[in-house]
Amino acid sequence: METTGSHREIDLVASLKEGNEKAFELIYDRIAHRLYLFILKKVGIKETAEEILQEVFVALWNNRNAMDANTFLDPYLFKIAKNKIFSFMRSEHVRKKYAADFTLFIQKYSDNSLEEMMDVKDLHQVLHERIAELPDKCQTAFRMSRMEHATISQIAERMNISTRTVENYITQALRHLRTHLNTLTALFFSLFFIF
Template sequence: MSFYDLCEDSKLFNLLKEGDLNAFAAVHKRYYGILYIHAYKMFPDREEVKDILQEVFLCLWNNRDDIVLELNLKGYLYTATRNRILNIFKHQKIKLAYISSFASFIENESPCVDKQFRLKELTALIDAEVSLLPPQMRLIFEMSRNANLSHNEIALELNISPLTVRKQINNSLKILRMKLATHFLTFLIFYLLHGRR
């Protein structure tokens, strides 16, 4: 057992605040497993849980100078993990509500030139945001979405692992969701307010 394994949380946290990577590694080793189990019970998606925990620990390291523990370290990590999961639920709920409202509206409305124009505008907006993705991420995204290639097919063609492909696609979707959320909401509101003629 190393010195860090024997340290109490408060000591580890103080060392971590001083920039000690070994202390950070010890915190990660000590809490990753139990946080994974805790998160998976709330959100049973293995890959998402891994992403959530990566964000929690990255945030702990990047914000170590500013973090003031009102609880103990374990309590802080549990709370940070729970809050990230609740944010995902909140965003999924909002996104589903938008999609449901939009789908319902499209089904109940007859197409007109103005609406088709606005749909083209939205498509152009999406294409513009895709073009701003980092080159490798954009290529993988377009191969997946436009060429309908599987993760394995893309991996073979680009000589990378399917895991890398999946990660790149997930990251590109996160970026696009963030950048397009405001545009999509504006577009939907405009439709609901002005589309019925």
């Protein structure tokens, strides 16, 4: 990279660290397309690639204050993308594994009634409906924890609340779900989201 380019990138990072939205937009315009193509090549699903790309730039904005002033944006953003891709692939592997385990359980223990042989998507819908019954902040914390695999401290930082409050929200959500799900759906939930 030429010296002028280096200085321009240093200026962009400095402006970003100060919360300059225009700098953020310039970085997005410069790198987003290449980043998207890289992610798409790895995950093979357009919608997923778009979601991961969005997550990368959300992470860039949320973590801007922690960036080193001499950060080179390309390697920094591609590293974030690789981590997001890895998390996605790991969660997909886990979901597929437990979906297979759940199917075997149904085949072995079900009485073959229509209710118990519900499609996995139907069960997933029931779970999301029950989660939607929770207060907004409780829902947000729970979804971050169980669906985005965020840590308690990450959730606390993103929601600007204490880790104790996050733990209380998650406990409240789990108690609600255990109370309002039938036995079979509760088993499905435990396999997919781990109580």
